Amino acid sequence: MGENDDTVNYASLRTRAIESLLVEKGILASDAVDRVVSTYEEDIGPLNGARVVARAWSDGEYKTRLLENATGAIAELGISGMQGENMVALENTSAVHNVVVCTLCSCYPWPVLGLPPYWYKSPEYRARVVVEPRAVLEELGLELDDSQELRVWDSSAEIRYMVLPERPTGTDDLSEEELTELVTRDSMIGVARAGTS
Amino acid sequence: MARAHDIGGLKGLGRVEMEQDEPVFHSEWERRVFGITMATLGKGLFNVEQFRSGVEEIPIVPYMESSYYERWIATLERNLIRAGVVSEDEIDARTTELSHRPETEVGRREEPEFCEMLLGAIHGGMSPERELDAPKGFEIGDRVVAAGTEVLTHTRLPRYVRGKTGVVVRLDKAFVFPESNAAGEGENPEWCYCVRFEAEDVWGPNAENASPVYVDVWESYLVAA
Numbered sequence: 001m002g003e004n005d006d007t008v009n010y011a012s013l014r015t016r017a018i019e020s021l022l023v024e025k026g027i028l029a030s031d032a033v034d035r036v037v038s039t040y041e042e043d044i045g046p047l048n049g050a051r052v053v054a055r056a057w058s059d060g061e062y063k064t065r066l067l068e069n070a071t072g073a074i075a076e077l078g079i080s081g082m083q084g085e086n087m088v089a090l091e092n093t094s095a096v097h098n099v100v101v102c103t104l105c106s107c108y109p110w111p112v113l114g115l116p117p118y119w120y121k122s123p124e125y126r127a128r129v130v131v132e133p134r135a136v137l138e139e140l141g142l143e144l145d146d147s148q149e150l151r152v153w154d155s156s157a158e159i160r161y162m163v164l165p166e167r168p169t170g171t172d173d174l175s176e177e178e179l180t181e182l183v184t185r186d187s188m189i190g191v192a193r194a195g196t197s
Numbered sequence: 198m199a200r201a202h203d204i205g206g207l208k209g210l211g212r213v214e215m216e217q218d219e220p221v222f223h224s225e226w227e228r229r230v231f232g233i234t235m236a237t238l239g240k241g242l243f244n245v246e247q248f249r250s251g252v253e254e255i256p257i258v259p260y261m262e263s264s265y266y267e268r269w270i271a272t273l274e275r276n277l278i279r280a281g282v283v284s285e286d287e288i289d290a291r292t293t294e295l296s297h298r299p300e301t302e303v304g305r306r307e308e309p310e311f312c313e314m315l316l317g318a319i320h321g322g323m324s325p326e327r328e329l330d331a332p333k334g335f336e337i338g339d340r341v342v343a344a345g346t347e348v349l350t351h352t353r354l355p356r357y358v359r360g361k362t363g364v365v366v367r368l369d370k371a372f373v374f375p376e377s378n379a380a381g382e383g384e385n386p387e388w389c390y391c392v393r394f395e396a397e398d399v400w401g402p403n404a405e406n407a408s409p410v411y412v413d414v415w416e417s418y419l420v421a422a
């Protein structure tokens with residue numbers, strides 16, 4: 001614990017050192033730092049993506065537009081922004097399951113999913129999911145049928161991917177808003193099914 | 198092994214551990230590192246490729262031992278020093294000072310106009326798409342090899358597909374070329390493509406259940422197969 005505390009303490013001190021120097025030099029805007037942080041803590045998160053998925057489940061024409069031009073379809077719901085300028089949506093079906101990774105760093109569709117969770121950025125996930133994706137998904141609690149083709153998408157350039165998960169069975173009577181609650185962040189990365197926590 | 202970040206395909210790493218109800222940030226300093234990075238990027242002190250490149254310059258052992266935002270501190274420092282706005286000695290001295298007087302408050306200054314501009318970019322986006330007159334070099338269905346030699350400078354071609362053959366499955370726009378932008382040599386946009394690589398072609402005959410990998414690449418990473 002001691003070493004870990006020291007490491008964290010060092011990171012904290014180093015960060016404060018950088019921030020105080022940049023403020024004194026007239027380079028850093030403290031209000032910008034505050035607003036950026038609160039935007040990603042409070043305003044931009046996976047609920048945005050869930051709205052996109054629920055709309056696609058409820059409206060076949062919207063789904064077609066989403067799969068043809070995801071950036072435009074997402075913008076129809078008023079959702080856009082940094083790290084989501086060039087979106088592609090990948091449809092999961094009984095025949096094909098898609099999963100997304102960024103092996104080189106942590107590229108992720110911020111406007112629809114918010115900032116990525118730690119496991120998505122971890123060397124373990126980034127290294128392994130391209131070469132042993134079924135094993136990784138099983139560890140994360142998702143077993144696929146052997147007949148399903150598993151496609152791994154490495155966000156290595158400027159496209160940001162979101163997965164359109166399969167609509168759970170027995171949800172025909174649910175409203176779009178109720179469907180939204182079934183859509184988890186992990187189901188839009190492709191490491192879980194919708195309707196499971 | 199090239200650089201620590203280029204790890205796609207390594208199998209020896211442990212289980213992927215998920216944290217239940219994970220917060221967006223795990224501590225106040227993570228919040229500040231993220232915010233300072235976005236604000237200094239927004240000021241144009243460095244670009245995204247230079248920021249990524251700074252992470253990739255961390256040697257393998259410290260890279261693996263660092264947390265995600267500790268790597269951000271490392272590249273933030275490198276980039277601020279390169280931009281000439283602060284020196285390593287200044288940061289070292291200030292860190293020591295703060296360790297002796299931990300109660301010292303960090304000063305504040307506000308720039309409402311810049312703040313609005315930055316928030317506008319966050320909500321509106323800043324696409325790396327660029328106009329390009331040159332015709333596309335490849336079409337959907339073309340068989341291509343991810344070429345190029347191993348480099349120790351910034352590249353977005355993962356080493357696990359180097360020398361491997363795949364098929365172009367999607368034509369993307371022209372985007373800023375990461376290699377030259379990281380080197381401060383301009384944007385030099387190129388067409389981008391999505392290439393599907395069959396598992397056997399990348400990992401060999403023992404590939405797990407034939408799961409193809411789709412990799413997005415700039416045109417100069419490819420040659421016709």
